Amino acid sequence: MSIQHIFAEAQELSTPKLRDDIVQQLYDRSHKLCHEGISYTKSKRDTRTEKLDEIFTSPIFGFPIMIAMLGLLFYITIAGANIPSSLIAEFFGYLEGYITQFFTFIHAPEWLHGILVLGLYRGTTWVISVMLPPMAIFFPTFALLENYGYLPRVAFNMDRLFKRVGAHGKQSLTMAMGFGCNAAAVISTRIIESPRERMLAILTNNFVPCNGRWGTLIVLSSLFMAAGFTGGMASLVTTGVIVGIVMIGIIVTFFVSWVLSKTALKGVPTHYTLELPPYRKPKIFDTVIRSSLTKSWSVLVRAVKVAAPAAILTWVFANIYIGDTSILMYAVNFLDPFGKMLGLDGYILMAFILGLPANEIVLPILLMGYLSTGSLTEVDSLVDLKKIFLAHGWTWLTALNMMLFSLLHYPCGTTLLNIYKETKSKKWTFLAFLIPTVIAIIVPLVITQTVRFFGWV
Amino acid sequence: MGTEYRIALAGNPNTGKSTLFNALTGLRQHTGNWAGKTVSLAQGTVQFKDKTFQLIDLPGTYSLFSNSKDEEVARNYIVFEKPDVTLVVLDATSLERNLNLALQVLEMTKNVVIAINLIDVAEEQGIQINERLLTNRLGVPVIKISARNKKGFPMLLDTLDRIVTGAIECNPVRMVYSEEIEEQIKKIEPKVREIIGGQLSSRWVSLRLLDGDETLLNEINQRLSGRQVEYEYSTHIC
Numbered sequence: 052m053s054i055q056h057i058f059a060e061a062q063e064l065s066t067p068k069l070r071d072d073i074v075q076q077l078y079d080r081s082h083k084l085c086h087e088g089i090s091y092t093k094s095k096r097d098t099r100t101e102k103l104d105e106i107f108t109s110p111i112f113g114f115p116i117m118i119a120m121l122g123l124l125f126y127i128t129i130a131g132a133n134i135p136s137s138l139i140a141e142f143f144g145y146l147e148g149y150i151t152q153f154f155t156f157i158h159a160p161e162w163l164h165g166i167l168v169l170g171l172y173r174g175t176t177w178v179i180s181v182m183l184p185p186m187a188i189f190f191p192t193f194a195l196l197e198n199y200g201y202l203p204r205v206a207f208n209m210d211r212l213f214k215r216v217g218a219h220g221k222q223s224l225t226m227a228m229g230f231g232c233n234a235a236a237v238i239s240t241r242i243i244e245s246p247r248e249r250m251l252a253i254l255t256n257n258f259v260p261c262n263g264r265w266g267t268l269i270v271l272s273s274l275f276m277a278a279g280f281t282g283g284m285a286s287l288v289t290t291g292v293i294v295g296i297v298m299i300g301i302i303v304t305f306f307v308s309w310v311l312s313k314t315a316l317k318g319v320p321t322h323y324t325l326e327l328p329p330y331r332k333p334k335i336f337d338t339v340i341r342s343s344l345t346k347s348w349s350v351l352v353r354a355v356k357v358a359a360p361a362a363i364l365t366w367v368f369a370n371i372y373i374g375d376t377s378i379l380m381y382a383v384n385f386l387d388p389f390g391k392m393l394g395l396d397g398y399i400l401m402a403f404i405l406g407l408p409a410n411e412i413v414l415p416i417l418l419m420g421y422l423s424t425g426s427l428t429e430v431d432s433l434v435d436l437k438k439i440f441l442a443h444g445w446t447w448l449t450a451l452n453m454m455l456f457s458l459l460h461y462p463c464g465t466t467l468l469n470i471y472k473e474t475k476s477k478k479w480t481f482l483a484f485l486i487p488t489v490i491a492i493i494v495p496l497v498i499t500q501t502v503r504f505f506g507w508v
Numbered sequence: 509m510g511t512e513y514r515i516a517l518a519g520n521p522n523t524g525k526s527t528l529f530n531a532l533t534g535l536r537q538h539t540g541n542w543a544g545k546t547v548s549l550a551q552g553t554v555q556f557k558d559k560t561f562q563l564i565d566l567p568g569t570y571s572l573f574s575n576s577k578d579e580e581v582a583r584n585y586i587v588f589e590k591p592d593v594t595l596v597v598l599d600a601t602s603l604e605r606n607l608n609l610a611l612q613v614l615e616m617t618k619n620v621v622i623a624i625n626l627i628d629v630a631e632e633q634g635i636q637i638n639e640r641l642l643t644n645r646l647g648v649p650v651i652k653i654s655a656r657n658k659k660g661f662p663m664l665l666d667t668l669d670r671i672v673t674g675a676i677e678c679n680p681v682r683m684v685y686s687e688e689i690e691e692q693i694k695k696i697e698p699k700v701r702e703i704i705g706g707q708l709s710s711r712w713v714s715l716r717l718l719d720g721d722e723t724l725l726n727e728i729n730q731r732l733s734g735r736q737v738e739y740e741y742s743t744h745i746c
Contacts, residue, residue: 093634244576
């Protein structure tokens with residue numbers, strides 16, 4: 052009899068929960084040993100952490116608290132970002148007037164003003180005014196939660212779910228990173244030891260909406276979902292919708308992980324030890340400063356770097372005519388039938404395609420297409436914005452579909468590049484592109500056809 | 509110089525294992541290259557009485573279930589390279605979590621010394637550890653040290669010395685599992701013993717096989733089939 056045979060026999064004898072039992076019994080033993088061998092002279096033992104953990108990781112309260120925290124985080128971000136966003140937009144608009152005057156003063160040719168001001172300037176300032184305020188609120192608040200020690204508890208709560216779908220509990224930490232930036236989150240999957248589970252985390256990270264997609268999600272949900280509400284209630288409904296969208300993303304993450312771990316990435320989840328550090332009062336000032344400066348700034352710089360050339364390119368496409376139709380319109384007309392099937396339209400698909408370098412520029416490109424003025428449009432108020440959408444036949448269904456498409460579609464260029472760097476595999480990088488794209492097509496398709504079938508729109 | 513003995517250092521990350529290693533070996537270190545694997549382990553020597561202890565700093569891990577490359581490396585070294593003593597370094601301030609690793613090492617090998625590090629920090633926090641009781645319960649020497657302040661080193665080295673000379677014998681306590689698991693072990697163990705003989709703990713191998721540890725299976729297969737992997741330590745001074 053060889054060792055191989057014994058192994059096979061052992062596998063028949065054992066049960067899947069054997070490892071759990073072994074680990075549990077080792078821990079019980081350690082606990083007993085410590086109970087006997089350790090005494091505490093000062094009652095300074097950290098009972099606070101234990102008590103908090105009982106609440107935060109409780110089977111009953113754990114999940115509601117997590118969702119509430121997530122909601123609170125988004126609410127603070129959404130409600131807080133509104134006013135600064137419009138102030139910044141106004142400021143840039145005011146500045147634009149002077150820049151245009153300057154161009155007229157030096158008798159600059161029309162096309163130069165078009166490319167630099169209407170393309171480059173409007174594109175980048177839009178990205179800044181839409182993105183900077185939410186980032187400046189979201190990152191520090193998130194960092195405070197992280198430094199307080201709450202994030203490892205999230206991983207702990209989520210572990211059971213991840214395990215059930217064959218993934219690694221630490222994936223929830225890399226997903227948390229994804230809220231900031233998927234490209235950075237792909238790199239952060241290095242904390243997952245097993246290559247199989249790391250691949251799952253990489254392939255599904257995109258289903259967490261990153262900072263670049265916040266703008267789109269927030270604007271659309273406040274325009275169409277919270278339309279009947281005003282003031283604080285509107286922010287609340289917007290938050291509710293955003294939390295819902297995030298939940299859908301998480302459900303899709305679980306579903307895709309589950310399918311993959313049953314097919315292309317077969318295997319059982321590995322065990323790991325997750326350290327639950329004691330809760331510490333974060334150094335609030337340090338945290339806020341560091342995360343605003345480093346994170347917000349670097350993401351912003353990246354966004355501007357990508358947005359600038361894309362804005363120029365879009366302007367060029369919209370202003371070069373073949374016959375009496377611009378290149379952009381040719382593409383839009385080509386994509387329109389397919390877009391309509393998904394409850395979207397050609398403009399929206401075009402915006403997502405041109406937005407491959409960065410999700411931040413999808414909405415600006417879309418507006419530019421709608422107005423066909425050949426430049427990224429400056430929209431002074433959200434009311435104007437809604438009028439534009441309504442004029443192009445938008446309903447709540449269009450908004451919902453666009454939000455879902457934004458949530459589920461392929462990762463941005465930077466993220467794909469990082470996936471390639473991390474996996475060193477063209478095949479997996481391609482899958483990382485393909486899987487979300489297929490899902491992003493199927494989900495709106497099914498929703499649209501169902502809604503139309505029942506005649507709800 | 510006298511006789512040379514190999515002492516492997518195991519422990520959780522952030523327990524001061526490397527601090528201990530550095531404090532003991534000082535500048536007498538070099539990187540040992542594990543032939544055939546792209547893993548290099550730091551090695552260093554320390555003289556004690558007439559003996560030379562060669563210390564090997566294994567990767568810091570939370571468990572030895574070979575979940576990750578690091579765990580596999582540490583596990584293989586302890587089991588297959590058979591150091592004369594395995595020194596498990598634990599963090600006194602979170603002993604409960606750390607002991608779990610010590611218990612796993614005790615299942616794998618006989619000569620184990622447990623060093624409870626950061627004892628000064630623990631005492632500051634009012635944590636009193638009864639090392640005698642732990643020694644009794646675990647069947648191997650348990651010694652309190654502070655690597656940072658070089659406290660407890662004479663005792664530690666003396667214990668290592670007495671183990672390699674056979675003055676102390678380690679009797680690691682057997683970790684007893686639930687009846688269900690014990691029943692399964694009982695069925696497998698005699699067959700395992702027949703094949704691997706006394707080279708490895710047959711009880712431990714049985715447990716790992718029940719757990720479906722294929723990396724261990726492959727490792728054993730390779731070693732049994734005579735395709736002996738070169739596990740010599742080609743050392744170079746760095």
